[in-house]
Amino acid sequence: MDGGATLTTMTASLIRAVDPAFLGIVLISLKVTLTAVGCAGLVGFPLGAALALGRFPGRSLLIVVTNAFMGLPPVVAGLAVFLLLSRSGPFGGLGLLFTPGAMMVAQFVLVLPIIVALTRQTIEDLWLEYRDQLTSMGADRLRAIPTLLWDARFSLVTTLLAGLGRASAEVGAILIVGGNIAGFTRTMTTAIALETSKGDLPLALGLGAVLMSLTFAINGLAYAVSRLGARYAG
Amino acid sequence: MRETTSILPLTLADVTWAVDGRTLLTVAAAEIHKGRRTVVLGPNGAGKTLFLKLCHGLIRPTAGRVAFSGSGGDARAPKRHAMVFQKPVMLRRSVQGNLRHALGLAGVGFFDRRRQVPAILAEFGLAELAGRPARVLSGGEQQRLAIARAAAVRPELLFLDEPASALDPTATRQIEELLLRLHGEGLTWVMTTHDLAQARRLADDVLFFHGGRLLEAAPAATFFTAPRTEEARAFLESRLFW
Amino acid sequence: MLRRSVLTAALALALLPAVAVAEERTITVASTTSTLDSGLFGHILPIFEAKTGIKVRVVAQGTGQALDTGRRGDADVVFVHARAQELKFVEEGFATKRLPVMYNDFVIVGPAADPAGIAGSKDVAAALKTIAEKKVPFVSRGDKSGTHLAEVALWKVAGLDLAAIRGEWYREVGQGMGAALNTAGAMGAYTLSDRATWIAFKNKGDLKIAVEGDKRLFNQYGVMLVNPAKFPTVKVADGQAFIDWLVSAEGQGVISTYQIEGKQLFFPNAGDPNA
Incomplete structure (x- = not known):
């Protein structure tokens, strides 16, 4: 295919794509992904720190399991969440299937292991440095957790970004639990899948380019903020 | 200084500390007395830092006894004694944030913390640096903050591990003056150093370590004029023997 | 905080x-x-x-x-x-x-070069028989969709036992109609599509309708x-x-x-x- 012509069609598709429906898709994508990653952070940071500092039987096993779950295939996570949230499943009463909520749950499940595993590593390393100092000042391991999390905040931003990357690139799970409903659960990635199946490859590529730009923007912003902060706080 | 009974003297008896069967520190008998400036002296690798950590309760003796008197009997109760590490960890927050955090860990309430911090900043000459990130301070400023942070919780006894080893002469002088002032206000401290001149300037009592053993414990005047062991004589005569 | x-x-x-x-x-x-x-x-x-x-x-x-x-x-x-x-x-x-x-109705679409020689036919049974005999690539939805079930039924109508004749030429994609059309286009294969999806499909490339107009291609x-x-x-x-x-x-x-x-x-x- 002629490269220039492809680029022109892609650009045309993009312009065609910038309408309210398209903006809606971007907003839904952002809302779902940011919520899922945010919640995974709120849960995953303390959990990862507890895993780093905790001393209990089965800790090593738990670490291995967490690390393994970083590679959890999205479709498997999607299927599990689907079965749980189905009207015929244990949490059917919530009526969450085929809603953005279901997609948040699925992405939360996918992102949590990443955040827990990376947080554990970060906090464990920091604990080596801080251990004597904090113990001397009277902190036990439990009390050290918030201190370590706060002092690791700039490294943890990277952890969040890793989670964000997994969530925003993901299509298998949210397609299953969200249903790709126009204007409701259609996200950038499921829209790309749909346009590909409709044979509108230029539009699909255009959407892909927009998704990449958004990802670049978010990562760039986070990087800048955390670098500035790190320079400030040393 | 406190109405509670003193935790001093601190007594060590037949203490050894070993890792995997290898004995790294042996202290047959030692005492830290209230109101005395104790300097732990010896070359690098003599066991000075281990000794401080044992006294402070960061590590537990493999054998023997490390005992505070009175209500401070539990060597792991850290609030009555504090420690300034050779490389103090500056928390990634501001100068006053570091102080607030230390007070918080010592059980000082939220509002009391906010009230106490300005006075501590002023006392240690840190008022102008209050909002500065602790990690970008100079070495001397960081050391002053580390001492302020340890002293902020009003301990009776303060351990200092080579508090001036990385500082230039001016900053070293400032730290020494600060330590003498704190002593004058009733704080008992124990510091390690490998700097003979500094030991001569500051010590009331000397604990001399060599090769992981406490070899001599004596008043400074006695130690510097009449060392009993060959190792101490060698250390005192050879100024290059750091 | x-x-x-x-x-x-x-x-x-x-x-x-x-x-x-x-x-x-x-x-x-x-x-x-x-x-x-x-x-x-x-x-x-x-x-x-x-x-x-x-x-x-x-x-x-x-x-x-x-x-x-x-x-x-x-x-x-x-x-x-x-x-x-x-x-x-x-x-x-x-x-x-x-x-x-x-x-609406189903159509069989395939490459314009028509390797099976069935283009223009109105007899879907005969066309499928030819495809099977010549072992020309055929893409099946393979996803229990309406179109897939219709396709399976059509092989039966043609008097063929799919389980017996299927070989490397018969490729199940297990995906939606659009994906099946994309695949057929890329491999130069025939496939069964509902007419609506076919008309709306934008990546037709080399694909053309080969067989249409048979009453048995009715899609309710x-x-x-x-x-x-x-x-x-x-x-x-x-x-x-x-x-x-x-x-x-x-x-x-x-x-x-x-x-x-x-x-x-x-x-x-x-x-x-x-x-």
């Missing part, structure tokens, strides 16, 4: 709209990829929503999967194209009634309300309103006006008792 609570509040706010939207009048319709990919829903739903204020959420799946979605109670209405499976759905009690809505769509006796969560009133509108004169008229490139894609036939 303050920053953390602000973050929490922001997250809570982000979650709210999802909950709020769910309180609107909405129904969930499990339907097939052909109705969505062809753009039919994009044409008729805004008209229905403007008239009734009921938002229709379409989950597009293969017919088999859409029926299963109904069986689990995850949809209010099922709108698919496989008559026998729909009647079975009713028989099992998951719906009380099936209504015919519209039809039916609609059912999921039985509220099985799932009390089914939105009976709004779901029934959608079904009633589909088979009403107005709904049927709207379906018949949907065109792409001047071609009508679906032919309403709700009045036909045998459909």
Whole structure:
């Protein structure tokens, strides 16, 4: 295919794509992904720190399991969440299937292991440095957790970004639990899948380019903020 | 200084500390007395830092006894004694944030913390640096903050591990003056150093370590004029023997 | 601390709209990829929503999967194209009634070079026989969709035992119609498609219609309300309103006006008792 012509069609598709429906898709994508990653952070940071500092039987096993779950295939996570949230499943009463909520749950499940595993590593390393100092000042391991999390905040931003990357690139799970409903659960990635199946490859590529730009923007912003902060706080 | 009974003297008896069967520190008998400036002296690798950590309760003796008197009997109760590490960890927050955090860990309430911090900043000459990130301070400023942070919780006894080893002469002088002032206000401290001149300037009592053993414990005047062991004589005569 | 609570509040706010939207009048319709990919829903739903204020959420799946979605109670209405499976759905009690809505037809599409030599034929059975004999690549949906079930039935009509004759030339993609067309185009293979998806498909490339116009390529769509006796969560009133509108004169008229490139894609036939 002629490269220039492809680029022109892609650009045309993009312009065609910038309408309210398209903006809606971007907003839904952002809302779902940011919520899922945010919640995974709120849960995953303390959990990862507890895993780093905790001393209990089965800790090593738990670490291995967490690390393994970083590679959890999205479709498997999607299927599990689907079965749980189905009207015929244990949490059917919530009526969450085929809603953005279901997609948040699925992405939360996918992102949590990443955040827990990376947080554990970060906090464990920091604990080596801080251990004597904090113990001397009277902190036990439990009390050290918030201190370590706060002092690791700039490294943890990277952890969040890793989670964000997994969530925003993901299509298998949210397609299953969200249903790709126009204007409701259609996200950038499921829209790309749909346009590909409709044979509108230029539009699909255009959407892909927009998704990449958004990802670049978010990562760039986070990087800048955390670098500035790190320079400030040393 | 406190109405509670003193935790001093601190007594060590037949203490050894070993890792995997290898004995790294042996202290047959030692005492830290209230109101005395104790300097732990010896070359690098003599066991000075281990000794401080044992006294402070960061590590537990493999054998023997490390005992505070009175209500401070539990060597792991850290609030009555504090420690300034050779490389103090500056928390990634501001100068006053570091102080607030230390007070918080010592059980000082939220509002009391906010009230106490300005006075501590002023006392240690840190008022102008209050909002500065602790990690970008100079070495001397960081050391002053580390001492302020340890002293902020009003301990009776303060351990200092080579508090001036990385500082230039001016900053070293400032730290020494600060330590003498704190002593004058009733704080008992124990510091390690490998700097003979500094030991001569500051010590009331000397604990001399060599090769992981406490070899001599004596008043400074006695130690510097009449060392009993060959190792101490060698250390005192050879100024290059750091 | 303050920053953390602000973050929490922001997250809570982000979650709210999802909950709020769910309180609107909405129904969930499990339907097939052909109705969505062809753009039919994009044409008729805004008209229905403007008239009734009921938002229709379409989950597009293969017919088999859409029926299963109904069986689990995850949809209010099922709108698919496989008559026998729909009647079975009713028989099992998951719906009380099936209504015919519209039809179109299937076509066999294949490479313009026509390696099987079947282009222009009106006999689908003969065409399939030729494809099998010459072992020309054929892409099957392989996903228990309406189109897949129709394809399997057509092999039977052609007198062929698929299990016995299938070989490397017969390729199951296990995906939707669009994906199957993309695959067929890329491999120079034949495939069975519903006409609506074919017309709306934008990546035709080298593909052309090879066989069309056989009565056995007829493709009937039916609609059912999921039985509220099985799932009390089914939105009976709004779901029934959608079904009633589909088979009403107005709904049927709207379906018949949907065109792409001047071609009508679906032919309403709700009045036909045998459909």
